[in-house]
Amino acid sequence: MTTGDTDDAMMPDEGCYVGPMRIRRSADQLAMTTDRRLLDASQRTSEARAQRAQKDPWRVLRIQSEFVSGFDALRDLGEAVTVFGSARTQRGTDTYELGVGVGEALGRAGFAVMTGGGPGAMEAANKGAFQAGVPSIGLGIELPFEQRLNEWVDIGLNFRYFFARKTMFVKYAQAFVCLPGGFGTLDELFEALTLVQTTKITRFPIVLVGSDFWSGLMNWIREVLVAEKMVGAADVDLLQLVDTPEEVVEAIARTRRELDEQAPR
Numbered sequence: 001m002t003t004g005d006t007d008d009a010m011m012p013d014e015g016c017y018v019g020p021m022r023i024r025r026s027a028d029q030l031a032m033t034t035d036r037r038l039l040d041a042s043q044r045t046s047e048a049r050a051q052r053a054q055k056d057p058w059r060v061l062r063i064q065s066e067f068v069s070g071f072d073a074l075r076d077l078g079e080a081v082t083v084f085g086s087a088r089t090q091r092g093t094d095t096y097e098l099g100v101g102v103g104e105a106l107g108r109a110g111f112a113v114m115t116g117g118g119p120g121a122m123e124a125a126n127k128g129a130f131q132a133g134v135p136s137i138g139l140g141i142e143l144p145f146e147q148r149l150n151e152w153v154d155i156g157l158n159f160r161y162f163f164a165r166k167t168m169f170v171k172y173a174q175a176f177v178c179l180p181g182g183f184g185t186l187d188e189l190f191e192a193l194t195l196v197q198t199t200k201i202t203r204f205p206i207v208l209v210g211s212d213f214w215s216g217l218m219n220w221i222r223e224v225l226v227a228e229k230m231v232g233a234a235d236v237d238l239l240q241l242v243d244t245p246e247e248v249v250e251a252i253a254r255t256r257r258e259l260d261e262q263a264p265r
């Protein structure tokens, strides 16, 4: 986005994606994402209600097309692991290097690596996958500020709708790994947990990396959620807490062995 003075106006600007389209130098476009148009429409005036009634049904076609292009792009992907984590993790930090190590270890174990395609921990995991020579996938999302797929993504898809993108993370992965992160990472983590808890997905290890970061949450789950009977004691075992890239791979292998043993013959 430009600041409007002459020099800046002459400079190329990264802009943002609106679905597959790249928009540069247009502040109005940047302020409104497609997701927001769908979810945040005002119902207050009759005019707004009429507009919504007219436009929402047609949005379905666009939503449908996102599923079609996602399924099409990822259909031949082999075994893959989705790695979530903060968009704000800085390069050169221990957490960033941990993310690179996780991507690389997963790659060496034969998994493609799928992330949100953004900066920070997502970039780190994509870099590790790239270094291991396995497919490094980034599923980007249209956001109201500058963003682009990180440079370590080999196969990139950009989504308008969060929910279509989330389906791809689950459908094409055999496990979830969470590096330290904020609301976005927690949302993705708890969505995966809910899907496993409700048996919408069955064979699915979920691994948290970094005990310093995650143990507070684990304690709260045990001391509050289990104690108050909001979740069962066994639900806590859906999560595995580890500290190193090697342990991530071991945790995934262990869960898969256990699930194989439990599977009906």
Ligand SMILES: CC(C)=CCNc1ncnc2c1ncn2[C@@H]1O[C@H](COP(=O)(O)O)[C@@H](O)[C@H]1O
Pocket (backbone or CB within 6 Å): 083, 084, 085, 086, 087, 088, 115, 116, 117, 118, 119, 122, 139, 140, 141, 143, 147, 180, 181, 182, 183, 184, 185, 186, 188
């Ligand atoms: C500089 C900046 C904030 C860029 C944001 N650019 C992003 N690009 C792609 N996915 C994202 C982005 N921000 C959040 N996410 C999604 O939310 C998670 C991270 O959110 P958070 O930083 O933990 O809460 C990621 O796993 C990703 O799937």
